[in-house]
Amino acid sequence: MNPGKAGRRGEALRSSESGVVCAFKRACCADAARVARIGMVVVFGAVAGLRAAQAAEQSAAMLDERVTQQSIADTICRPDYVDAVSPPVDVMMEHKQRLLAERGIGADEGTDYALDRRVPVLLGGLPDAPANLDLLPWAGTRGERRKARFVVHLKRCVCEGKLSLSDAQAAILGNWSAAYAGFGRDSCDVSGVNVATSSHDGEP
Numbered sequence: 001m002n003p004g005k006a007g008r009r010g011e012a013l014r015s016s017e018s019g020v021v022c023a024f025k026r027a028c029c030a031d032a033a034r035v036a037r038i039g040m041v042v043v044f045g046a047v048a049g050l051r052a053a054q055a056a057e058q059s060a061a062m063l064d065e066r067v068t069q070q071s072i073a074d075t076i077c078r079p080d081y082v083d084a085v086s087p088p089v090d091v092m093m094e095h096k097q098r099l100l101a102e103r104g105i106g107a108d109e110g111t112d113y114a115l116d117r118r119v120p121v122l123l124g125g126l127p128d129a130p131a132n133l134d135l136l137p138w139a140g141t142r143g144e145r146r147k148a149r150f151v152v153h154l155k156r157c158v159c160e161g162k163l164s165l166s167d168a169q170a171a172i173l174g175n176w177s178a179a180y181a182g183f184g185r186d187s188c189d190v191s192g193v194n195v196a197t198s199s200h201d202g203e204p
Contacts, residue, residue, distance in 0.1 A: 061126075063125060063169070064127075072158060075124070095115060097110075099133065099135050100113065100135070114138050118172075119169055120148075120172065123154060123158070123168050146177070154172060163188045
């Protein structure tokens with residue numbers, strides 16, 4: 001055989017083998033990238049599911065199971081409901097003193113804070129469940145006085161059938177300060193209001 005032809009055939013064979021190897025490597029890299037992407041989706045999905053489960057569990061610890069959409073006429077829409085289910089004042093003051101001590105807030109500053117229910121009793125919150133209790137300053141755009149006005153507004157909307165109980169609870173558990181600012185005086189529409197971020201994050 002002509003040595004020149006043999007050399008060219010050898011080069012062609014090596015080139016072909018090299019091309020096959022490169023194609024194989026590209027396929028392997030593409031498969032690895034797909035597997036990595038699928039893995040990331042699975043991980044993110046698992047984390048999101050865990051957070052949703054934790055949020056649902058936390059919310060359940062704040063809510064009174066006796067208060068449902070079907071029972072509002074016999075519970076939160078009754079004028080005497082809050083007085084009927086609320087613990088004595090001295091019991092609630094003990095809860096407040098405990099929270100003040102946990103936050104390192106002294107007695108002199110303690111009067112600036114209210115004992116807050118994350119989900120108020122007027123919206124189906126448990127009256128004295130520790131998970132439902134927090135501290136809020138009395139004053140300010142994220143203060144207890146402003147929140148109380150918003151709660152009364154939401155409760156009226158629920159009792160008039162203009163807002164579901166679950167939507168009212170979501171509004172008050174989320175960024176209620178932003179929701180309050182986005183509400184009109186006579187509005188019960190929360191569809192365009194951002195309620196996703198809890199206003200309790202970073203509170204004292």
